[in-house]
Amino acid sequence: MSGIDNQNEKLFNILEFKGISRRNFIKYCAAAAAAFGLEYYFGGLFAEAAASAIHKKPIIWIQGQGCTGCTCSLLSTMNPGPGEVLLDHVSMRFNTTIMNSAGDLSADVLKETVNKGGYLLVVEGSIPTADPRYCFVEGMPFDELLHKTAGNAVAVIAAGTCSAFGGIPRAGFTGAKSVEELVDYKPVVNIPGCPPNPNWMVGTLLYYLHFNELPPLDDLNRPQAYFGNHFVHDTCPRVAFFERGQFLTDWNDPATVDWCLLKMGCKGPVTHADCNRIWFNDGVNSCIRSGAPCAGCVEPQFYKDLSPLYVSPLIPGGPQVGSITLQPNGIAPASAALGAGIVAAPFVVYKLAELLKKNKEGESEHGE
Amino acid sequence: MANKIVIDPVTRIEGHLKIEVEVENGIVSDARLVGTMFRGLEQLVEGKDPRDVPYVVERACGV
Numbered sequence: 278m279s280g281i282d283n284q285n286e287k288l289f290n291i292l293e294f295k296g297i298s299r300r301n302f303i304k305y306c307a308a309a310a311a312a313f314g315l316e317y318y319f320g321g322l323f324a325e326a327a328a329s330a331i332h333k334k335p336i337i338w339i340q341g342q343g344c345t346g347c348t349c350s351l352l353s354t355m356n357p358g359p360g361e362v363l364l365d366h367v368s369m370r371f372n373t374t375i376m377n378s379a380g381d382l383s384a385d386v387l388k389e390t391v392n393k394g395g396y397l398l399v400v401e402g403s404i405p406t407a408d409p410r411y412c413f414v415e416g417m418p419f420d421e422l423l424h425k426t427a428g429n430a431v432a433v434i435a436a437g438t439c440s441a442f443g444g445i446p447r448a449g450f451t452g453a454k455s456v457e458e459l460v461d462y463k464p465v466v467n468i469p470g471c472p473p474n475p476n477w478m479v480g481t482l483l484y485y486l487h488f489n490e491l492p493p494l495d496d497l498n499r500p501q502a503y504f505g506n507h508f509v510h511d512t513c514p515r516v517a518f519f520e521r522g523q524f525l526t527d528w529n530d531p532a533t534v535d536w537c538l539l540k541m542g543c544k545g546p547v548t549h550a551d552c553n554r555i556w557f558n559d560g561v562n563s564c565i566r567s568g569a570p571c572a573g574c575v576e577p578q579f580y581k582d583l584s585p586l587y588v589s590p591l592i593p594g595g596p597q598v599g600s601i602t603l604q605p606n607g608i609a610p611a612s613a614a615l616g617a618g619i620v621a622a623p624f625v626v627y628k629l630a631e632l633l634k635k636n637k638e639g640e641s642e643h644g645e
Numbered sequence: 646m647a648n649k650i651v652i653d654p655v656t657r658i659e660g661h662l663k664i665e666v667e668v669e670n671g672i673v674s675d676a677r678l679v680g681t682m683f684r685g686l687e688q689l690v691e692g693k694d695p696r697d698v699p700y701v702v703e704r705a706c707g708v
Contacts, residue, residue, distance in 0.1 A: 342684050345659040346707020373656045374708075380652035405683075413681035414661055416653055445704050449689040472707060572700065580701065585694030 288328035309480040312555075313492060313502045326487035334486060335396040337387065337426055338372035338436075341412050341419040342446045342453055343402025347437035348374045350472035350557070351479075370396065384415055391429050397485070398430035398463075400456050403439040407452030420459060432464045432491055436478060438574055441467035441499075448581035457498065466491055467498045471574035476555050477503045497577060499549070504575060509545035512553040514566045538565060542587040544573030647674060653681075659708040 289299050306327065307320025338348070352375060369375070370390045376383055390396055400423065405411035409418030417425075427433055435456040438444035446453035457465045468477050481500050484492040495505030510516065518524070518537040525536040537543070548571050556563045565571055573583045580586075653663040661682040667675040686705055690698045 340661070342682060343660075344704045344707035346704065349707050373654050373661075374659070376656050379654065379656040383654065383656055411683045412661070413663075414654060416663075445686075445689070445701055446684045449685040451683065451685055453684070471704070580697075584697055586700055587694065587696045 284331055285325065285328040287331050288324075306483060309476070309483045312476070312480050312551075313484055313500075319487070323483045323487050327483060330486050335370040335390050335393075336372075336399055337370055337390055337396050337430070338374075338399040338401065339414065339419075339422060339426060340373065341400065341402035341404050341414070341423070341440065342451065343437060343439050345374050345401070346472040347401045347470075348372065350470075351436070351475045387415070387426075391426055394429035396430055397432055397434060397482075398426050399434045399436050400440040401436050403443050403446045403453035403455060404459055405446075405451040406454050407450065411451045423456070423459060427460045427463050430463060432466065432485070433460055434478075434481065435465055435467045435469075437473055438469040438471045438579055441469040442497075442577040442579070443581075444469075444471060444574075445580045448584070464491055465498055466494065466500065469499060469504075469575040469577075469579075470550065471572070471579065473575075474503075474550075474552065474555060474557055495549070499575070503551055504549045507549060507551040507554065509548040509550050509552050509565070509571045512551065513545055514553060514563075534568070538568075538570040540589045541570045542572075542585070542589050543570035544576075544583060545571040548573040548576055550575045659706045 289302070292299065292302050303320050303324045306323035307317055310319035310323055311317070340348070371383065371387045373383065376386070378386060402412075404420050404423060406420070409420065412419040414422050433456055435441040439446055439453070440456045443453050443455050447455075455467075457467070466481060468481060470477065477500065480503070481492055484500075493501040495501050497504075499505060510519075513519070515535065515537045518535065519539060523533070523536045524540040525533045525538055526540055527533065528541075539546075543565065545565060552563045552571075553565060556566070570587065572586050573579050576583070648668045650666040650668065651663070655662040655664055661680065663679040663681055665677040665679070666673055686702050690701050693701075
């Protein structure tokens, strides 16, 4: 009992030092629990799990063909938040971006942690397979390091679209592969995003610390709570303009600056993420709210098959998302669904958009 | 008698870096910096919509 209390004190002392109150930390944990559809009191349980994990549940964070953007998104918040403290102080054993030691010293830390086992492995960046020389870490090809560290890990978290699905490097010629394609002998959780929201990462970690198992995953191994149940479109701040059929077609027109970005290439209606529900950078903003159309960065098709990013999928010859063919003809399914009052499926959303476009726009067809 | 110092990886930077320094009688005689990761971002955006390029190449460094 006193052991747990000591651990709790340790965590809360660190938090206090960083200017985060006990109350705020438990609130943060409760929010993470709520995302998974758990009862309110799980917040306290999550906080306790975090406290008892201090220096006990190690994390190894390795990086392949990445840009460190995921590390930055996850660790550097404006005010050091509970998430940063949790990742930084509670568990992070090896992360070359933030660790103090370099060279042989850091290699020793890695070796020691790998030998002990029982850690979570976080991988950022894709793995080049065309030629091992495209990425060398610690004097060995990155795929060798990945297999070496994944062997003793309890689970592998692929943080960011590069490691989850190949992301931007997959569009190049380095033969960039995702973690799942190489590591088939360990459970892999994909937390895609370019970069991912820190809450997705920390929430998954808290869930794992408390239940000692991975959260429910969707068919692409993404946490159901953050990806499977949502479309970016669902909570879009511009959704009212979408429903009224008001689409931005000229970036320079101040009168339409807040209008729906669908025609400027927004992939929100087919992208599974809760970006507009829990904003990025400590709740400062999200892509669409700041005026950028959703690029669909959490989907496996990103970036290669979602390019060009600023061309609407409504236009014939525009990008296709998964098995959904986004063509502006064949509006029959949409009208049928409208009759039934169902507008949830992305296919129907697009058809609905097409109907609205035809109704509202009439003769003027400029911009795209 | 050359003494070689190798620091790999260099930490607290973006990406991957390796430093090799050769010291001879207390004086640095040779030094190399090696960036050990390549994605081919320039080739990747060839033939793409020009409006995509800022989005893609800003991923060169996420710090």
